[in-house]
Structures are given as structure tokens and as C-alpha cells.
Amino acid sequence: MNIRTAVVIPYFQKKEGVLRKCITSAIEQKGIEDYEIIIVDDVSPVTPESEIEDIMNAHPEKIRIIKQEKNMKQGRARNRALDELRPETEYVAFLDSDDEWTDDHLANAILALDKGYDFYFTDHYQLHQEISAFDRMKRVNMEDHPLIEGTTHLYEFRADMFTQIIVGNILGQSTIVYRFKKMPDIRYPIEFTITGEEYLFWLDLAKASDKIAFSTKCECRYGEGMNVYSATMWGHERAIEKIYDDMRYRKKIFERYEVNDVQKNALNERITSLRQSFVREVLHRLTHRMPIDKQELMNFIKMDPQAIAAFIPGTISAVLSMVKSKLGR
Numbered sequence: 575m576n577i578r579t580a581v582v583i584p585y586f587q588k589k590e591g592v593l594r595k596c597i598t599s600a601i602e603q604k605g606i607e608d609y610e611i612i613i614v615d616d617v618s619p620v621t622p623e624s625e626i627e628d629i630m631n632a633h634p635e636k637i638r639i640i641k642q643e644k645n646m647k648q649g650r651a652r653n654r655a656l657d658e659l660r661p662e663t664e665y666v667a668f669l670d671s672d673d674e675w676t677d678d679h680l681a682n683a684i685l686a687l688d689k690g691y692d693f694y695f696t697d698h699y700q701l702h703q704e705i706s707a708f709d710r711m712k713r714v715n716m717e718d719h720p721l722i723e724g725t726t727h728l729y730e731f732r733a734d735m736f737t738q739i740i741v742g743n744i745l746g747q748s749t750i751v752y753r754f755k756k757m758p759d760i761r762y763p764i765e766f767t768i769t770g771e772e773y774l775f776w777l778d779l780a781k782a783s784d785k786i787a788f789s790t791k792c793e794c795r796y797g798e799g800m801n802v803y804s805a806t807m808w809g810h811e812r813a814i815e816k817i818y819d820d821m822r823y824r825k826k827i828f829e830r831y832e833v834n835d836v837q838k839n840a841l842n843e844r845i846t847s848l849r850q851s852f853v854r855e856v857l858h859r860l861t862h863r864m865p866i867d868k869q870e871l872m873n874f875i876k877m878d879p880q881a882i883a884a885f886i887p888g889t890i891s892a893v894l895s896m897v898k899s900k901l902g903r
Contacts, residue, residue, distance in 0.1 A: 576662055577609065578665060579666070580655070580666050580667070582669070583668075585613050585651070585671045586616040586617070586645065586651075592620075592625075592672050594629075597611065597625075597637070598674075599669075603677055603678075604677045604678060605678065605680075606680050606681050609636075609667075610636055610637070614642060614651040614652070615639055615640065616646060617645045646764075647767055664753065665753060665755075666751065667680060668747055668748060676791070676793045679749075679793040682728060682793065683789075686787035687751065687753055689722065689787070691753075691786060691787040692782070692783035693751075693779050693783055693787070694751040696746075696794060697749075697791060697793070698795065699792055711742065711744060718732050718733055719731055719732050728787055728788070729788055729790065735779075735780040736777060736831075737834075739777055740827065740833075746794060747772050748796070757778075757779065760779060760782065761775075763826070766823060769816065773823055774826065777830075814866075814870050815870065818852075818870070818877065820848050821845055824841050825877070828841065849881050856885075
């Protein structure tokens with residue numbers, strides 16, 4: 575079979591049943607046959623074979639498993655798949671192992687890409703949401719984007735995607751499908767552990783091509799597995815790590831690209847907000863007698879020395895809040 579499209583799934587899960595839902599949604603795509611599913615087993619505690627052996631036996635030509643020798647995180651896992659694509663692969667779609675597609679996702683994406691677009695994304699449901707990402711974030715003005723001829727829900731993206739990602743991102747990792755043949759050298763940065771690599775990858779795609787299409791249908795639903803980013807809230811053991819990655823990738827944008835004033839202001843505003851979040855998280859841990867990883871703390875301050883000064887107003891604010899809370903009892 576000639577493989578035009580590869581579905582790349584980095585896999586690391588501690589919970590049984592997660593991958594099965596994901597693979598079922600990928601294997602049941604309608605209106606398309608010439609694709610394969612590449613699972614990169616990142617030394618997952620729950621092995622892919624134990625989850626989907628029967629599906630693999632039923633579709634041996636559709637599923638390929640690549641084994642990592644040690645856990646290398648999602649960026650490296652995706653890069654491994656990209657490095658091992660079949661020579662004839664034209665398009666690449668990404669699907670995280672705790673997410674699920676609707677059965678028309680690939681057909682819609684390939685319809686758009688076959689019309690000459692290089693990059694496709696869709697509306698989607700984020701974790702624990704019943705209102706779509708587009709509707710919740712209100713960052714897509716449909717009047718700016720013309721309907722693609724011959725379709726009812728596919729649109730040409732006419733805004734500046736590079737700016738869109740920085741100022742008000744609307745992309746979801748598991749909704750992305752792109753023309754690999756045109757951009758074969760783009761890879762995920764590998765220094766991030768929770769977030770960041772996907773945004774820089776999308777920014778590289780946006781720099782490489784402005785021929786972008788999207789669907790207003792919700793073609794993906796995020797699931798709850800090892801969804802570290804969505805699950806990491808205040809007091810979570812990896813909260814500082816998440817804030818660190820969030821700030822670091824935004825600072826990396828200044829190093830990797832030329833940015834205009836709008837982009838620069840948006841980045842600096844977010845960096846300031848993340849600095850404040852870091853201070854609040856540290857103070858939260860101190861006041862609740864929670865452990866703090868000293869090396870993690872030092873890494874953050876080394877990356878962002880201005881965080882030290884932010885502790886002064888942050889501490890005052892925390893003390894006032896505690897006093898107000900006690901007086902209100």
C-alpha cells in the first residue's frame with residue numbers, strides 16, 4: 575500500500591484503556607485508506623501491545639510501533655517518528671495518546687491539503703469541556719476567513735498565524751495535519767518537559783507557509799491520561815516545572831525569530847504574568863509547608879533573574895491576603 579499520510583502518536587501512559595480509545599478513533603477514519611499509524615512507545619508502563627493487540631492483529635498493515643530505549647518525552651518521540659517516515663509519506667497528522675478524533679478528521683484534512691494548503695487545524699474540545707475551544711476563546715473572527723469552495727465547514731485562514739499563536743493561540747496539538755513533503759526538516763525542540771515544544775513547532779510551520787486551512791467542526795476531544803499540562807494546577811508537584819517551560823519557550827521566541835511590536839508586547843505581558851505565577855506558587859508552597867525542589871527553584875531564577883524582585887510585592891500581597899482572611903473569620 576502506498577502510504578500518503580502518517581498518524582504520529584507519542585505514547586506514555588500509566589492508565590489502561592487510554593490508548594485503545596485513541597487508536598480506535600484513528601483506525602475508524604472514513605473516506606481514506608492510504609495512511610498508517612505510528613506509535614512511538616516512550617517506555618510506557620502500560621505497553622501498547624497489551625492495549626491494542628487485537629486491533630494490531632486485525633490491521634497489521636495500519637499500525638507500526640517504534641520502541642524508544644528510554645523515556646525521552648513527547649518532543650523526541652514525535653521527532654523519532656518523523657525521522658522514520660516511509661519515503662512516500664506526504665502528510666503527517668498528530669494525535670496524542672489520550673485524545674480522540676471524529677471519524678472524518680483525516681478525510682477533511684486531506685481534502686484541504688489536496689487543494690493546495692500546507693497546514694490544517696480544527697476546532698476541538700479541551701479537557702473536561704463541552705464548549706469548543708473556538709467558542710470559549712473567541713479568537714477566530716469568521717468574517718476574516720473565506721469558505722473553501724465546494725465545502726461547508728472548511729475555511730482558508732487569512733490572518734497571520736505566527737502572530738495568532740503568540741497573541742492568542744487557537745491550535746490544538748491533536749488537530750494538526752501538515753504537508754511533510756514541503757517542510758521535511760522541521761522538528762520539535764527537545765529541551766522542554768511539559769510544554770513549549772509544540773508552540774515552537776507550530777511557529778516554524780507558520781513561518782514556512784501561510785497556506786493554511788481549518789475546520790469549524792470539533793474533530794478532536796482531549797482525554798484524561800498523562801495530560802500533564804491540563805492537569806497541573808496550583809500546588810501540583812509539577813506546577814513550577816510547568817510555569818518554567820511556559821516562560822522559557824516564550825523567551826526562546828525572542829532568540830529564534832524576529833518579532834514585531836505587537837508580538838513583543840504580548841510575549842512580555844505573558845512573561846510578566848508567569849513570573850507572578852511563579853512567585854505565587856512558591857509562596858503557596860511555603861505557607862502550606864509543601865516541599866520545594868531547590869534545584870528547580872534555582873533553574874527558574876537563573877532563567878529569569880527578575881523573579882527575585884517580584885517576590886517583594888508578591889510577599890506583601892500574600893501577607894495582606896492572609897490578614898484579610900483572618901479578620902474576615
